[in-house]
Amino acid sequence: MVKDSLHLLGMEILPLRMPALKRARLVKNNQLQxxxxxFHDDTAGSGQVLTxxxxGFFPxxxxxxxxxxxxxxxxxxVxxxxxxxxxxxxxELNIPIDDHEALRLSEAKxxxxxxxxxxxxxxxxGHVYGAEAQSVDDLQGILGMFKDPDPKTALANLRKMADSLGIELMDIPKFLEDYGDIFLSLAFFRDILDKTVPTIHQYLEWMAELRESFVVKQDRAQDNMLAKIEADLTDITGSITGRFESFDRKTNDFWTxxxxxxxxxxxxxxxxxxxTVGGxxxxxxxxxxxxxxxxxNSGAGGPQQRLExxxxEVLPGLDWIKDLERRGSQINK
Incomplete structure (x- = not known):
């Protein structure tokens, strides 16, 4: 689904004036442009142009x-x-986005x-309700407790949470919305990272086989290129994983x-x-x-195919990813 994607953006959410453009979408290609x-369909493929x-298409x-x-x-x-x-x-562009469903993850995600x-x-x-937490499974469950048929129970729950958080009663729904949204973003990105890292390891093993081939062993320049790609992917993966570990430490401190x-x-x-994490x-x-x-599969492709x-496809844009991760890792240091 487009709204769950990192590389697709439906242009219908933008305040564009031309209907033809509203039907198009922004796409990141494999070179990260x-x-x-x-247009896009199974028969004609994807018709992509730079901005x-x-x-030339709208003279x-x-x-x-x-x-x-x-x-x-x-x-x-972006x-x-x-x-x-x-x-x-x-x-940043001062385009209103309040309650724009297109800018939320899908219900399925x-x-x-x-x-x-x-x-x-x-x-x-658990912090707010203690033993009562066993009957509450998520943030919507908290809101459900506020709708308790017994007004006194509902009010007591509201006051308990407000006192614990140091906020006004009327601010609790907004706090829960913000809380759920920010940690949903963290869960979303972490899920993508956890699914991508094993694939990177498979690719590096696939590339290691390539480096053992006659084609590469006889060409030091190609081997150096492959060694740099391996080092860059390893560095990027290690750095962004470290950032998530830092998030974990910060959130654990918050929960104390x-x-x-x-x-x-x-x-x-x-x-x-x-x-930077998204990029x-x-x-x-x-x-x-x-x-x-x-x-x-990880065993497919001859040496020349793998090298090409x-x-x-892998080398173009890799320096950009590495630089973006370097800049991201410096945030809040």
Missing amino acids: TMVEL EELP QGGDDFKADLILLKKFDD PSFDVYSTRITLR REELTERMKTFTHPLI DINAERFHEVRELITAHHR VLCGLTLKMEHWKKKFR FTRS
């Missing part, structure tokens, strides 16, 4: 097209089109992440003394990393998914 996909090439666009082009160019350098990074971009979310919801529930101020600090920390994961998943699709794929 932002492309405008004008700067659009005038009579006029003022509406020029205004849309200015807006679209602002997305050229590293990922996940909903969290996109929200930040739209806020939220359900898929339910188990991961328990890591974040149960500490809050849950209050609104400390949650604000955790939220600001995680939000500050959204775009790095977007780049890694695009390349690894393309590898899996191209070779189907790595040189043309």
